[in-house]
Amino acid sequence: xxxxxxxxxxxxxxxxxxxxxxxxxxxxxxxxxxxxxxxxxxxxxxxxxxxxxxxxxxxxxxxxxxxxxxxxxxxxxxxxxxxxxxxxxxxxxxxxxxxxxxxxxxxxxxxxxxxxxxxxxxxxxxxxxxxxxxxxxxxxxxxxxxxxxxxxxxxxxxxxxxxxxxxxxxxxxxxxxxxxxxxxxxxxxxxxxxxxxxx
Amino acid sequence: xxxxxxxxxxxxxxxxxxxxxxxxxxxxxxxxxxxxxxxxxxxxxxxxxxxxxxxxxxxxxxxxxxxxxxxxxxxxxxxxxxxxxxxxxxxxxxxxxxxxxxxxxxxxxxxxxxxxxxxxxxxxxxxxxxxxxxxxxxxxxxxxxxxxxxxxxxxxxxxxxxxxxxxxxxxxxxxxxxxxxxxxxxxxxxxxxxxxxxx
DNA sequence: GACATAATAGGAACACGTTTCACTTTGTCC
DNA sequence: GGACAAAGTGAAACGTGTTCCTATTATGTC
Numbered sequence: 001x002x003x004x005x006x007x008x009x010x011x012x013x014x015x016x017x018x019x020x021x022x023x024x025x026x027x028x029x030x031x032x033x034x035x036x037x038x039x040x041x042x043x044x045x046x047x048x049x050x051x052x053x054x055x056x057x058x059x060x061x062x063x064x065x066x067x068x069x070x071x072x073x074x075x076x077x078x079x080x081x082x083x084x085x086x087x088x089x090x091x092x093x094x095x096x097x098x099x100x101x102x103x104x105x106x107x108x109x110x111x112x113x114x115x116x117x118x119x120x121x122x123x124x125x126x127x128x129x130x131x132x133x134x135x136x137x138x139x140x141x142x143x144x145x146x147x148x149x150x151x152x153x154x155x156x157x158x159x160x161x162x163x164x165x166x167x168x169x170x171x172x173x174x175x176x177x178x179x180x181x182x183x184x185x186x187x188x189x190x191x192x193x194x195x196x197x198x199x
Numbered sequence: 200x201x202x203x204x205x206x207x208x209x210x211x212x213x214x215x216x217x218x219x220x221x222x223x224x225x226x227x228x229x230x231x232x233x234x235x236x237x238x239x240x241x242x243x244x245x246x247x248x249x250x251x252x253x254x255x256x257x258x259x260x261x262x263x264x265x266x267x268x269x270x271x272x273x274x275x276x277x278x279x280x281x282x283x284x285x286x287x288x289x290x291x292x293x294x295x296x297x298x299x300x301x302x303x304x305x306x307x308x309x310x311x312x313x314x315x316x317x318x319x320x321x322x323x324x325x326x327x328x329x330x331x332x333x334x335x336x337x338x339x340x341x342x343x344x345x346x347x348x349x350x351x352x353x354x355x356x357x358x359x360x361x362x363x364x365x366x367x368x369x370x371x372x373x374x375x376x377x378x379x380x381x382x383x384x385x386x387x388x389x390x391x392x393x394x395x396x397x398x
Numbered sequence: 399g400a401c402a403t404a405a406t407a408g409g410a411a412c413a414c415g416t417t418t419c420a421c422t423t424t425g426t427c428c
Numbered sequence: 429g430g431a432c433a434a435a436g437t438g439a440a441a442c443g444t445g446t447t448c449c450t451a452t453t454a455t456g457t458c
Contacts, residue, residue: 037324115324119321119322119324122318122321122322122373123318123321123322124377125236125314125318125376125377125378126376126377126378128377129377129378129379132377132379133379136379157395160391160392160395161395163388164363164367164388164391164392164395166370167366167367167369167370167371167388167392168363168366168367168370170366170370171365171366171367171369171370172366174321177324177325178323178324178325178327178328178331179324179325179328180328180331180332180335189362189363189366192359192363193359193363193366196356196359196360196363196395196396197395197396
């Protein structure tokens with residue numbers, strides 16, 4: 001529980017450790033935002049965060065862990081923001097579309113960052129399992145909440161639909177990152193999937 | 200059109216070039232099958248294919264290009280096999296499930312190869328666009344044919360459904376590769392998505 | 399068949415993720 | 429406040445993807 005490289009923000013550890021962790025993730029986001037996946041070089045992250053390379057690796061055992069952890073932090077922020085205000089829309093489909101498009105728009109506003117985080121997420125292997133799982137849960141939570149605001153009991157179908165929508169959204173994002181589809185096409189893909197699943 | 204590192208099998212080029220290309224892809228598959236993504240080392244591929252490192256890079260400009268091209272060749276084979284015999288199943292849902300599960304089973308029979316090819320596909324960036332596109336088209340074609348055998352005219356909804364199913368399948372595969380879900384769960388995810396979409 | 403051109407071989411060199419190690423600083427417990 | 433362990437520093441070194449260069453070998457043209 002005192003593990004330093006755990007993911008949740010409210011983790012134990014000294015103030016200095018929390019500060020280092022924050023500086024590292026800030027540096028990661030800044031570099032990713034400027035030049036994408038390739039620009040997030042471990043030596044550069046360490047220098048910008050003002051820690052030694054060895055310290056960086058003590059906090060995050062690999063570049064992929066680092067980027068997926070940064071993604072998890074961004075998702076936690078987005079989820080927290082979304083949790084406060086009610087989601088506009090008269091039905092589940094509209095609310096889900098609102099959430100997904102808003103998130104997508106946010107990511108497309110910073111293409112390099114999105115490229116870095118998406119590719120890291122998709123490239124991860126078994127060793128990043130727990131970090132990946134956190135992101136997956138946050139995504140499912142966001143979607144089920146959009147489908148049924150304020151509802152705690154969910155049917156199996158609800159969860160299944162949320163997972164399928166999450167899959168579609170991730171695949172669409174990968175398509176956008178790889179230049180196969182435009183921003184509008186990503187929006188369309190999501191709308192189509194929502195329409196097919198939540199009619 | 201005479202470009203050596205194009206993807207289609209029936210490409211132009213001398214017999215020697217076709218032979219080299221085949222040897223390289225064979226070596227790639229063999230190494231991937233034995234040790235996964237990490238085992239596909241460019242020096243090892245070159246040595247096993249009996250070509251110089253520079254030649255390997257002339258044919259495939261990066262490790263990702265190489266692996267995605269190998270994936271495309273495997274997909275072309277699978278698609279060709281599937282094209283011949285009729286797909287069992289009384290309705291679209293059953294036939295799609297048959298195709299996806301058969302393909303999934305094939306991939307899970309060679310976990311290392313699947314890991315290598317899936318991770319390469321997901322890690323690809325814009326420079327691999329055309330190779331990635333070929334794989335995507337093959338997947339969509341396989342699925343629409345399973346939905347409507349022998350039918351050339353397809354509605355927009357058919358294509359949209361096929362794309363969503365392809366997305367779910369890819370995401371499920373990534374989940375399996377990252378150790379988040381078991382083989383059975385992959386099968387279940389697919390069944391659920393098909394049931395939701397093709398009811 | 400001789401020549402021009404392209405393709406290949408062989409290998410050095412470079413970049414960046416990762417590991418390692420000797421040393422120093424920081425934090426904790428008595 | 430001293431001793432000890434944990435954490436951090438700084439730098440070297442290693443592995444593998446990628447690039448580059450020169451000599452050699454095929455290939456196609458007249």
